[in-house]
Amino acid sequence: xxxxxxxxxxxxxxxxxxxxxxxWLDIGSGQEMDxxxxxxxxxxYKLPDNFKADHIFNVSGKLYLLGGNKELTEHQVYSxxxxxxxxxxxxxxxxxxxxxxxxxxxGTRIYMIGGIADSYTCEYLETSKYWxxxxxxxxxxxxxxxxxxxxxxxRIYAFGGSEEFRPTRLVQRYNPATDRWTRLPPMPIAxxxxxxxxxxxxxxxxxGFNEMSYLETFVQVFxxxxxxxxxxxxxxxMNLEHxxxxxxxxxGSLYIAGSSSSTNTHKKVEKYDPKTNTWRVLPNEMIKSPSxxxxxxxx
Numbered sequence: 001x002x003x004x005x006x007x008x009x010x011x012x013x014x015x016x017x018x019x020x021x022x023x024w025l026d027i028g029s030g031q032e033m034d035x036x037x038x039x040x041x042x043x044x045y046k047l048p049d050n051f052k053a054d055h056i057f058n059v060s061g062k063l064y065l066l067g068g069n070k071e072l073t074e075h076q077v078y079s080x081x082x083x084x085x086x087x088x089x090x091x092x093x094x095x096x097x098x099x100x101x102x103x104x105x106x107g108t109r110i111y112m113i114g115g116i117a118d119s120y121t122c123e124y125l126e127t128s129k130y131w132x133x134x135x136x137x138x139x140x141x142x143x144x145x146x147x148x149x150x151x152x153x154x155r156i157y158a159f160g161g162s163e164e165f166r167p168t169r170l171v172q173r174y175n176p177a178t179d180r181w182t183r184l185p186p187m188p189i190a191x192x193x194x195x196x197x198x199x200x201x202x203x204x205x206x207x208g209f210n211e212m213s214y215l216e217t218f219v220q221v222f223x224x225x226x227x228x229x230x231x232x233x234x235x236x237x238m239n240l241e242h243x244x245x246x247x248x249x250x251x252g253s254l255y256i257a258g259s260s261s262s263t264n265t266h267k268k269v270e271k272y273d274p275k276t277n278t279w280r281v282l283p284n285e286m287i288k289s290p291s292x293x294x295x296x297x298x299x
Contacts, residue, residue, distance in 0.1 A: 038282050057103070140181055
C-alpha cells in the first residue's frame, strides 16, 4: 500500500482578481473546503499531467509541489505561481522516487525524511538560490517510513513511523543549524502513518495504526518546550479512525480529514476544540476520498 503523509502549511497568496476566501485545498483529488462555511467544493486548481502529488509547500509566495510521475519511478518538483485564480506550472527538478516519505518546511528548505527504497533518511531541497538542488543532511536514528513529522521553532520533530513493517515509539528532533538528530522521550504508544500538528505550543500526534496493526483514535500530546509527553492533558479520542489523513491547525482548532486505508476509507472530517476537549464530526463530507496532499490557502 502507499500512504503519503504531509505537513500542512498556512500559505498567504493575494491576487486582486480572486475573491477573499480561505480554503483547505486537497490538490491531489481536486477539492477544497471553505473554512468559513466548512463546506466542500470542486477546486479549479489542477495538477500537471502524469503527475502524482505527495507534498505541497509555500516558500516566499510560490507554491512547490513535490511528487512523482504516475509510474512512481522518479521524484518531480513543480513550482506554481497564481495567475488570476488559476496556476501555471514549471517543472524544476527530478530525482529517484522514494515511497512513504514525510516532508517539512523550515525557512526556505523543504526537508524530506524517511521513506522506502533509499539509503538516505534525510535530505532537503534548497529553494533560496537561483537554481534548486537536493542536499543530504544527517541521517535519522535508523531507517524508517510513514513518520508523523512537524516543524516547531525551527526544528523538525519526527514521531514513530515503521521500521521493518513494525510501528515504533521512537521520537527524534532535528536541528538544521547543527545538522544533528537528538533522541527524545519515546511515544507512549507506538504509531505509524499518523499525523502531527502544532496547536498552542503543543504537538498533537493523531491517528495511524499501532503495533497490532489496528487503526487508532487516540491522541498523544507532546510539549516541545520541555521535551516531555503531557500525560496530564488527557485529550479525548476521535470519533472515527483516520489513517494517512491530513491534519491541520487553524483558528484555534484541529481538523483531520478522511481515511485512506484499504480497510477503512471514508470522507468525514473531524474538528477538535481544545477549550472543551471535544471532537465533532462536521456535517459536510468531502466530495472525494482524500489524497493526503493538503495545504491551506488564504487569498
